[in-house]
Amino acid sequence: MNAADRPTPTNFIRQIVEDDLASGKHRTVVTRFPPEPNGYLHIGHAKSICLNFGLAQEFGGVCHLRFDDTNPAKEDIEYVEAIERDVRWLGFDWGDKLFHASDYFQQLHDYALHLIRAGKAYVCSLSAEETRAWRGTLTEPGRDSPYRTRSVEENLDLFARMRAGEFPDGAHVLRAKIDMAAPNLNLRDPVLYRIKHAPHPLTGDAWCIYPMYDYAHCVSDALEGITHSLCTLEFEDHRALYDWILDQLPVPCHPRQIEFSRLNLSYTVMSKRRLHELVEGGHVHGWDDPRLPTLSGLRRRGVPAAAIRDFCGRVGVTRKENVIDVVQLETCIREALEQDALRALAVLRPLKVVIENYPADQTDWLDAPNHPQRPELGSRQLPFGREIYIERDDFMLDPPKDFHRLAPGREVRLRFAYFIRCERVVTDPASGQVLELICSYDPATRGGNAPDGRKVKGTLHWADARHAVRAQVRLYDRLFAVPDPAGEADYLAQRNPDSLQVLTDCLLEPALTDASGAYQFERLGYFAPDPDSRPDAPVWNRTVSLRDTWAKVAARG
Incomplete structure (x- = not known):
């Protein structure tokens, strides 16, 4: 059965959406995909993209692309362009619904003033270390900041001076005034604003205070009229704060946050921090290295977008965290290529x-x-x-x-x-x-x-x-030699030494001289020309082998 012919699987989020529409709670569906522009998207993001855009398409709604650009020190236009390119490659389009958290900086600031005037926020002058120490633990309540009792007038004055750039980074923060004894640590007076003297890619030097993600995200959702705010399970404990903030503000609507399990894949790492380490440490050849789980790397490897969409559909949407065997992804790739790839x-x-x-x-x-x-x-x-x-x-x-x-x-x-x-x-x-x-x-x-x-x-x-045409062929394989490299003390030491083999004297039939797209090299696997390939110097990348050779390796081991 082709992926296009496979029925859309149901899941608990789809059921919630159906019920909300049937009850009249919402007339339409509005979702959003909110990436941070501080790295390239990977296949874990593809699950969220397919879910958010897919639900909007299925129910005749819209999905916004919104960049969470609240940390200018880590953001780059390169990442913005790569994210837009990847979403389009997967087959989705946001139309005129392109937004940035920075679009709402003024409104977020005004809402912060509303919280201060209502006695729901205060300027705290504890250091970052002191704030952590006074926060308490899972079994011990936190302690009130000595600055928690500042008057509304003093808080408004200090916040205005923070905004004016009078103070260095870290001198003050704006915190929500909730409950330092709350069992949920996210409600123990979380930080809403911090000072950061860094130019922003879109707003330049207009601001030197920037909202925290938890504050900017829920307000952005409300301002955009999001109906269902879908996020991964690590944000489950943040939902109480999401709701608390929106309950205190005169926002136009109160979206519902719903959490689902993230996509974890064997034989790879999905942490953006570790992907940065791999790229910046020279362990791979850039963000689009075909050994990485990035969408740009998969695309360079020759993986069709349809295979990624099919994989995300098969994985499904649940609330149970698990690790998906990379064999499932490779199977989806083979099945997609088997249908359309020419032979050579x-x-x-x-x-x-x-x-x-x-x-x-x-x-x-x-x-x-x-x-x-x-x-x-x-x-x-x-x-x-x-x-x-x-x-x-x-x-x-x-x-x-x-x-x-x-x-x-x-x-x-x-x-x-x-x-x-x-x-x-x-x-x-x-x-x-x-x-x-x-x-x-x-x-x-x-x-x-x-x-x-x-x-x-x-x-x-x-x-x-x-x-015959002489060509270079790159045989890409799994970057790591163990199923759970992230669980190892030194994950870099678990890299597969055979993750890339470069063959320089390969011979291709002449029909491949100006070929584009993926081909099945008979008996060898599926291959695609590299973007840098030229007719006078062809370079081909192996997309996937014809079968799961790693199963045999594991059996021998």
Whole structure:
């Protein structure tokens, strides 16, 4: 079954939305995807994107893209552009609903004044260390700040001077006045504003105080008329603060926050901090390194957006935290590519074959279908001559019994071509390495079938020496060698030393000279041209193998 034909699975959030619409609580659905522009999106974000945009589409509503740009010290326009590019690549569009938390800086400031005047917020002058020490623990209540009893007038004056830039970073903060003995630590007078003398990418030097995420997020939701504010489970304990803030303010609406489990993937790390460490430490080649779980890395690897959407749909939406086996993602990628990827012949580790009874100046052009199950995709012509190359692993001098490929005296089929037999082997006298094979072919087997009905057990892919395109091929694999690298004391030490192999003398059939999109290199896997690939210097990336080879590795281990 194609992903497009698979029924949309139900989940508890979809049920809530359906009930709210049926009861008349909401006339339409308004969701939002609120990324921080301080890094690239990864596949965990894809789950949230598909959920928020998908629900809006399903119920005829809208989904906003809102950048949570409340920390200018860590934000960059590069990240903004990458996020917009990734969301569009996944197949979603926010139309004219592009917003930024900074759009509401003035309103957030005015609401902060409202809280101060209502006796619900105060300026605190404790240091960050003192604030943490006085906060208490899960079993012990916190202590009131000595500045909690400042008058409304003093708080308004200090907050105005904070806004005017009179104080250095860390001198004061604005805190909500809730309950320092609350069992939920998020309600123990959380910080709403802090001083940060840093220019903002959009507002420049207009502000030197910036709202905290918990404050800016709920107010932004309310100002935009969000109906269902969907976030991951780590924000469950923040919901009480979300509701408290909105209950104190004259906001136009009070959205409902609903939490769901985040997407955790085996053999990778999803923490933005650790992704920054991998990129900035030079352990990978940038944010779009195909070994990373970033959407830009997956796209560069050749993964189709449809596979990501299908994967997110299969994972589902629950409130139970778990780790998804990366095999599930690889399966979705294979299934998507199996449907649409054209086929091609390529030899990654070439071994020369000379067909001694084939005319030296002759070239046959053999017809090969572009896809075995989709004749409507047509066919292409493969050149075949006296000298060809096969995969080095497809030959053995002294093969075991279960080896069904080429060996001395053995006959095999060349895909779409002829039967060939290995007559002699040329080796290096010093090392014993096989240099080339001398073979013969049967001209009656053109197309790969013998008129006398004889059978061969092996079918090999190949490349014509005269017409093949030389290319670099990058074999990408899992970045980490253990299922839970984040759980290790030194996660960097768990990197897979074979996560990238670069092969420089690969041979591709000539039809791939100007190819775009993903192809199945028969018997080898799915591959796609790298964005930096050029006709005179082609570079191809392995998207995924044809099967889960790691299962065999684990079984052997």
